[in-house]
Amino acid sequence: MRVGPGLPEELARLANQPRVKVRRGGAPLTEGKCVVYWMQRAMRVVDNPALDVAIEAGNLLGLPVVVFFSLIPNYPNANLRHYHFLVRGLEDVAEDAAARGVGFVVRRHPDNALAPFLAEVQAALLVGDENPCREPERWRRALAARLQLPFWTVDADVVVPSSVFGRSFFLFHHFRPHLKKQLSQFLVPPRSVEPLYRWRPDRPIDGVVPGPALLNGLHGLDRTVQPSDAFTGGTHAALAQLRRFVTAPLGRYDVARNHPEVQGTSRLSPYLHFGHIGPLTVACAVQQEREVGRISAATEERFLEQLIGWRELSVLFVRHNENYDTWECAEPWARKTLTEHCADPRPHLYSFEQLECAETDDDLWNAAQREMVQTGWMHNYMRMYWAKKILEWTPDPARAYEWAVTLNDRYQLDGRDPNGYAGIAWAIVGKHDRPWFDRPVCGLVRPMSGASTAKKFDAQSYIRQNLG
Ligand SMILES: Cc1cc2nc3c(=O)[nH]c(=O)nc-3n(C[C@H](O)[C@H](O)[C@H](O)COP(=O)(O)OP(=O)(O)OC[C@H]3O[C@@H](n4cnc5c(N)ncnc54)[C@H](O)[C@@H]3O)c2cc1C
Known part of the structure; x- marks a missing residue:
């Protein structure tokens, strides 16, 4: 690891952003050869603040970034329908990671453990993303307790990081003024940090190739619910769906959103759930339509109220209420x-x-x-x-x-x-x-x-x- 002058302050600045949570502190390992981004919730390469933090840290440390995805068969309450959508998304991650110059390794159960991977690639620092739901949060805590290297997580799937509010709200109109105050700082076009060091491992690193065969023979996967023909997973499909939405239905959103018999809403919720698209990308595309006069300010406000307001109120509810599912x-x-x-x-x-x-x-x-x-x-x-x-x-x-x-x-x-x-x-x-x-x-x-x-x-x- 090349340690430049002033490096600790620069790294500390990165770690001190409200979007970043330091789950295990300390200096990156001096013998480290890369920064690992453990991708779990934000399954995308475009507009991914967790990947951006990993790349920024890598740039400061003089190290490349490799994204690690661990495919388990028993993610809580997930079945074939969800996995099929998810796995389609990994193909886009592979393509986009290669284009951006970061590594991408997928490992399947039972060869999917994170710790041996970190040792194998000699990680200096581990970056993850955030998920307020119970089990993923428990995994992150358990991991932080076991790890021998620093571990940061990044709140990548909300416009305003949840830590800024630090609590839930009783009613939407209680939340609205707090949210509004933050939007000028956080509702800004996504960054895309360029990696200065390309991922070129000394020797091949084992992994499975993302594709439809990824689920074959994955024992323990609940296959009782069939995949949906109505939605194709992945960032590329999500961006195409966003373009379709902003070019027509968005203009009528105010009225059509309450008509289940027409396709008057964005239908982006599966993509947002799997992190195939970031909320900032969606919000900025809608803002742009208003800026060029194709939609009214009222329509923009109504849509962003759902995408940011209700969605992030829900995140705070789950984050601050351990009984959210009963x-x-x-x-x-x-x-x-x-x-x-x-x-x-x-x-x-x-x-x-x-x-x-x-x-x-x-x-x-x-x-x-x-x-x-x-x-x-x-x-x-x-x-x-x-x-x-x-x-x-x-x-x-x-x-x-x-x-x-x-x-x-x-x-x-x-x-x-x-x-x-x-x-x-x-x-x-x-x-x-x-x-x-x-x-x-x-x-x-x-x-x-x-x-x-x-x-x-x-x-x-x-x-x-x-x-x-
Ligand atoms: C009983 C019930 C169950 C729901 N279950 C889910 C669920 O499992 N997953 C899910 O993502 N949403 C759920 N919602 C919220 C909402 O119905 C969906 O997010 C929305 O219908 C998704 O369609 P869309 O992407 O076309 O939304 P759009 O109208 O295009 O809105 C854009 C985005 O804003 C967010 N959003 C919209 N409405 C809401 C809302 N009421 N609350 C929170 N966020 C919102 C979503 O992320 C959505 O993708 C539920 C609502 C109710 C009342």
Whole structure:
């Protein structure tokens, strides 16, 4: 390792940014030959602040960067549908990493352990990304305790790093002013730091080639849910989808976003979930449309309110609430009202299997469930209705929450995400919402009736599209 004058301060400056968390401190190993970026959440090379930090550190240390991806068969609640999308994305990572001059090594279970890889490539420093969900956070902590080299993680998949807020918020309008204050600093075009040292290992480093065969023979992988034909994974598909969205539907977003029967939203949530695209890339593309006058400031604001506002409020909810995936996350008012109404007669009681198979008496709900099972995605308006009905049709709110999480995580390509837990919490236990008027079953939690929902858009068309 070449140590230039003033290096420690430069590295310290890098590590002290709000987006970076030093999980294991200390100086990079003097005998190190590279900086390793352990890619887990932000599966992209373009607009990836974690990779940028790794490259900047490498440049300061005079070292190249190699990206390491460890493919395990049992990522919590993931199945073939998710893995298929993920693995498609790794092909783009390989292509883009080569173009950018950083290494990329994928290893599959059982040869996927990070520690031997770090030793083999003689890593000086390990950089990772952030994920607020329980297991990935636990893995990062466990790793930091075991490692013999410095380990930093970078909050790469939000516009404003979560550490800036340091807490969750009760309601969206409480969060909005805090968020607005930060946007001039963080809502800026993504950087793309050029690596000064190319990855050229002395000897070949074993790894598997990203491609469709990657999942063959991967034992222990849940193959019960088939891949979706409606979405192709990867950064390249995500950027193409972003271009399609900004050239047409974005202009009508304000109105069309509440019409599940038309494709009026970005449909980028699977890509954002897998980190195939960064939120900054999306936000800047939308800002640019407003700057050239193709969309109004109101449309821009409405879209960014979803992409940054609601999305990052959800991240803070998960980061600061360890019960995010059970009804235990309910605020006291919601817990009280739902408990009081627990014994109310339900209009219908369906089993988990009836719900999963879309066998209810409500065609609109069945259509939404089918959209999710068949395509791996459901329109936002229908997600709200879908979850509210599960609360009405199950024996108690704890079970409603559990079943909604199970179905959402199993079938949605964007499931297993802070947005999903916050969305379900909003619908079932009134999270980020205020008490409404007292009704049977839902109590003070905002209700959503089939009759009024179906009047707000062409429900018959949506039903035909999904029930055939
Ligand atoms: C019950 C329920 C379950 C949900 N489950 C998920 C889930 O598992 N994964 C998921 O990503 N989103 C979930 N959402 C939030 C929202 O429905 C989806 O993010 C949105 O429908 C995705 O479609 P889009 O990309 O076309 O959104 P667009 O309208 O184009 O919005 C752009 C982006 O903004 C973010 N966004 C939009 N609406 C919301 C919202 N209400 N809350 C948080 N972020 C939002 C998403 O990242 C989205 O991709 C859920 C909402 C509810 C009510």
